[in-house]
Amino acid sequence: MVRPAKPKPDAVTPRIVDAQQPTMADVASRAGVSKMTVSRALRNGGVVSRETRDRILKATEELGYVLDQSAGSLSSKRTGFVAAIVPSINNSNFSDTARGITDALEGTGLQLLLGYTDYAVEREEGLIESMLRRRPEGIILTGGSHTARTRKMLATAGIPVIETWDVPAKPIDQVVGFSNADAMAALVFKLAEKGYKRFGYVGGTTDRDDRGSQRRLGFQRALGQLGLPADRLVSFGVPPISIEQGGQAVVSMLARWPDTDVVICVSDLSAFGALMECQRRGMRVPQDIAIAGFGNYEIGAWSYPRLTTVDVECYEIGRRAATRLREAIQGTHDKSAAAIELTRIRVIERESA
Amino acid sequence: MVRPAKPKPDAVTPRIVDAQQPTMADVASRAGVSKMTVSRALRNGGVVSRETRDRILKATEELGYVLDQSAGSLSSKRTGFVAAIVPSINNSNFSDTARGITDALEGTGLQLLLGYTDYAVEREEGLIESMLRRRPEGIILTGGSHTARTRKMLATAGIPVIETWDVPAKPIDQVVGFSNADAMAALVFKLAEKGYKRFGYVGGTTDRDDRGSQRRLGFQRALGQLGLPADRLVSFGVPPISIEQGGQAVVSMLARWPDTDVVICVSDLSAFGALMECQRRGMRVPQDIAIAGFGNYEIGAWSYPRLTTVDVECYEIGRRAATRLREAIQGTHDKSAAAIELTRIRVIERESA
DNA sequence: GTTGCTTATGTTATCGGTATCACCCCCGTC
């Protein structure tokens, strides 16, 4: 426990006797002004004379006073919080989005409350409720699947909502995302163009991860359009499907369908696992088997061989979502602008496929 | 902007006329009780009769009411916030720590305020100040370098502080960490044991990353003790030193000291970059050059060859730090326990070195 | 001098909960 610089020297009982933290009133009396003047001096925009402000800042510094925003927001009805919920914080795609959000919020006085569901949709509702208790001024969600109660809570909260990383059929409010199915289909078309015929797909079980199942759908749809079979599907447990599962999956794939010529993975992480596992087994990529991923993770840009993938501008998604949210909160939001903003997807051809 | 289910139909002006969010008083009048009884019913531990509670919960549900914790914490003087600051959220070592913190906080009613400095020590002070405005009940920091003003603010706040990922010479309060120098030295000793003699080191410039410079120090110290030269040092810009820099660095290293037989990198990310770059250039690892990393990232456990590294239990650091913090906050903290908790470090030998 | 405006500051009420204490009722016990 940290103590103030000068703890009571004669504390007899072992009980902790914390000195009270200074409040605005303490600063006010020390500077010889009223609380209100202190409040004005400590926020930018308040009119306070030069000398008074200096005196107040000096007192603030001496007391080590830090504004209490919980108290302030009660009265001003502005908490300065923005909530964001992502599936995972350990997945660099989503942490890039989180970084984009934070960066866009920088300097706006808005602070991020970040939560993650670990791909458990049922956790979203509880997470949102606990965040709404903090009265955020806006909220950014990943995906468009929400429980009825979640939708009701968000409606009651009356705050702007941005759904990201997807294009929900029934958006709550604004959207910044892309079609995972289309993005995956674009990858399939590109690979078909290069001559691949026997496509395999590696992903997680579909019920927990919307984006994953959309990608699988896009895979199947594209192959259907090309008149190619889309039955080589390997499912590997619940998300997150990471490096290790990718390795295991490609082994199953090749055991069952040895003549597969290209394996597409739900993300670069599993693609990387597949790539390394193939090398470990003495197979050459892409000569013996081609591999492609999704998401343009840093790992795939520097692996050997480098991974063919789809870039989905994770950072941009976060930055734009937060920018839109900020505009909606500040009321500078252009109402005529489309409520749905599509982000760019781009197939990146590299050596692995 | 989300609207309540039934917006005013006759809103003439285009101005947004948000219906007021329900408050506890609304719930109270709907349930025919006082605010106080609602407050008791909505928090666990309050004594309320079965029927009254049911009536209140029903009213809460119907109104879509969500407790306002900002208001509550003002009166109860417990915000339920815990702050944590890490260098980067995109580095899986630190996001593992963040996950450990969140997991340990789960079910305690404590909510995490997460911030990151991007390895800019000067950002820590500002970040801490903005977090202290939310009156967290405790705070977790990475490392032990803090400005004088930061130390003063923390002392004034009077909250428990846990420094992690390091063992500071002058701890503020409690510590959950390890010696980065010792951990790196252990790796060097292990590699020397295996017969390596000409060691190279790849890291970032030292002034922004305490842990990085400690590792370099440990590298130099260990080689000194072994009577081996420790002059093959390649610095590559400001942290974060990631995959790409690792590749560039190993090239510089080999250009300058072609007979280097093992390269140790400040983290597994740069080690991975080095590994892939070597392969790209047709060098075999570890036959032509051995490579080792630090941090036991997932990437190194599945690369081909797999990376020799040092495991530092990132998740555990977070979990234990948060557990200690919780105990200190709840007062169940065992005062006789050491204020410094060392976490385990473990050299993991794999194929790359 | 009076009016009117601007700048600087203070006063008061209030934000939405919770702490605290008071109160009532019902029951068992002596």
Place this chain on the structure above:
DNA sequence: GACGGGGGTGATACCGATAACATAAGCAAC
């Protein structure tokens, strides 16, 4: 029947800031 105690509920006073309005001083214009 008086008393004590516990369960259940309400009234009131805050918590620490800010909104909104009031006020005072200073100055320019007439």
